[in-house]
Amino acid sequence: MATIHDVATRAGVSRSTVSRFISGRGYVSPDARARITAAIEEIGFVPNAMARGLKTRRSSLIALLVPEIVNSFYTTILRGVEDVANRHGFQVIVGNTDETGAKERAYVELMIASQVAGVIVAAVGGTAASLEPLLQKRVPTVLIDRAIDGFEADIVKGDNVDGMAELARHLLSLGHRQIALVNGDLATAVAREREAGYRRALAEAEVAVDDALISSGDWFIDDAERRTSALLASGRPFTAILAANNFMAIGALRALRQRGLRVPEEIALACFDDIEQAAEIEPFLTVMAQPAYTMGTLAMQMLLERMGGHERGGRREIVLASHLVIRRSSGARDARPVQSGAVGNGRIAAAELVANGDDGSPSAEDVAVVALASVERGKEVSAFGTVTSIAKDAAPNRSVEGAARDAAATPRGDE
């Protein structure tokens, strides 16, 4: 394998000169420059990233840890992360933690050993224990989707409470009063927040919560199926099921099919997180869709700022609104996809902003990026809420401009 030394001798200069040429810092005469270029071309030299990384303590690797790689929600996040990372010369390693703390821990150790430049993690949940080495070794880290108590890091997440509340309101508006909740693992903040949203919507509608209709366990399809079967077998009456994510919905659907129950005629069903491809093939599942791609881009953007040392402040938190997509499974009369409008505290859904983009208003991505730059310590901000005012007031700085440019160059979005 060709080394920088080979290039140097062939070009008749020293290793230092070649190194300066490659890195672009320091003086290199046009003459030497030409000879080095030729030499590199001739022997097909590719610098050894190991040697470089060893010396510089930098690498171009970004690690993304996800709990379930086959879930398209995480794949879409990966696309977002990857697109931004690649544009900045970074590559993405994906680790599938399979919802197990031990695997997560192993990956974290490996990432540290590999000297990754940064880590984005949708954590398995529960304790911060498996992520702790990241803090200890000061590896730039951004959380995505799932908050971890006691782990001080930037985070991009969905508005789980409001999202689930809106989803529940949808079912309530269709007349359902006994709504079962097939939740995920309560060790994850996501599950707790979604349950809170469910409770809030029911309380607002003055519907009593029946705790026997709330089921939690882990985030796997099989478990959701088992628990749904148990709910059905319990004899407790309910007319609708709210699943805490798309995989839980698949599990619930399995259990319902096994009993021959038709959806939505006999039991209505809705869930958090979309499965875009499934919806394309057959628009069936009513979902609260999260802007997964944008979540990925924003997380990577935050990570870049941390890695570059541009951002040294405290923990930042971006909360993104999701939007309701009504399809058949909830039994709504008008089962065409609807983009939710302003909901709750004047929030504007991502889809709307994108749709309105042609009239000069900012795209969802621009907006989120601007909001990102304006997030202050400890202050929770909805990127799709406080948008326009922030965009106008925020003094544009380098990282914001860069991100906006990136966003503009991005060919595809979330949906």
Add this chain to the structure above:
Amino acid sequence: MATIHDVATRAGVSRSTVSRFISGRGYVSPDARARITAAIEEIGFVPNAMARGLKTRRSSLIALLVPEIVNSFYTTILRGVEDVANRHGFQVIVGNTDETGAKERAYVELMIASQVAGVIVAAVGGTAASLEPLLQKRVPTVLIDRAIDGFEADIVKGDNVDGMAELARHLLSLGHRQIALVNGDLATAVAREREAGYRRALAEAEVAVDDALISSGDWFIDDAERRTSALLASGRPFTAILAANNFMAIGALRALRQRGLRVPEEIALACFDDIEQAAEIEPFLTVMAQPAYTMGTLAMQMLLERMGGHERGGRREIVLASHLVIRRSSGARDARPVQSGAVGNGRIAAAELVANGDDGSPSAEDVAVVALASVERGKEVSAFGTVTSIAKDAAPNRSVEGAARDAAATPRGDE
């Protein structure tokens, strides 16, 4: 960051001793052993993979290059690759080449610079140009799904000709005589093979092929939609569409919906490759399902053998049978999922083997692994065809035993 030197001084031994302890070769007294363990624990030492890789010219990174990360076919392959890789202490980097040669080329260069231990690639197609550096630098490489002319490497692929022929036969058996083919990029072998299968089935049934009903372009959803629209607009009559993969089917479906055409009542539809999650939610699309997970495990297995130098022979090729899953979109009367039985030359479908596993017959994975070990140069072998006889005759060697053990420990399969 703690180094091996810190550990050594703390434990009162030399770097060499610590190194021997970590790598597990060479003598280390129980006494030193205990002190080193304690020291590592105390200072939270994680060996620097860069330094190690620089010295050993080895890394624990496996690169997987896929053309479209959001397609669950490739995600499932990734799961297979990852599971086997992790079990052998390797990590997987995923690169999304987006069906573009330039991106593929860039990833290949990066992988070489990163000193990856091996590469598995579902190539963008056309020429071998972008992969050529892998050959030049002698990086162990295995192709998956897509063969590349002139690129001499092990490959795991589906039986595209037979698979597509069977899919066409299914439509023919339902009475369709004018069947449109929405193919992918003819620069990829996959597309050419699938077209060949389509032609073969029609020829066997003595149905004339109407070339105007065959459309090819690239592998993107949008293009398939455009081309399907064009076919519909052409006025050429057809009663069914065969899509070359799941994404093409989504594109076709979009075009059909736009024209208000019902599937399967007005036009029947079937495609190659399943989308498991979509099918779970609503069993709609009739597909020729490939054993994606197994493809991943086998590719990784072959790669391990190349990396370890156990295998030095010529190019090996494993061809896996796919199986027909009949759902609603093809308009078959009995629209329940069926596992195809023996088809053509005595081939046994993967699903059947797995289903029959309890009676002592080998699992699909065992079988494929055994077949793998027996593949001879230039000889095309269907892992699910010649199975039992090979299993009996093949002298078990180390790599086969190891792979079989791995297969047994694998918790989940393809479907």
Add this chain to the structure above:
DNA sequence: GCTCCTTGTGGGAACGATTCCACAGCACAG
């Protein structure tokens, strides 16, 4: 008593880049 083997350990040279420092040549100011 010498050699040989085993067990156990440490020294030091790599691996292939980066980067600090020194220095050569040259122009120009004081």
Add this chain to the structure above:
DNA sequence: CTGTGCTGTGGAATCGTTCCCACAAGGAGC
């Protein structure tokens, strides 16, 4: 004529491991 600053280059140390080699202590065999 000396000092200073600039351009352009090379030398050499360094990053954190691995691994070859040397060597020490102790026992066995001749």
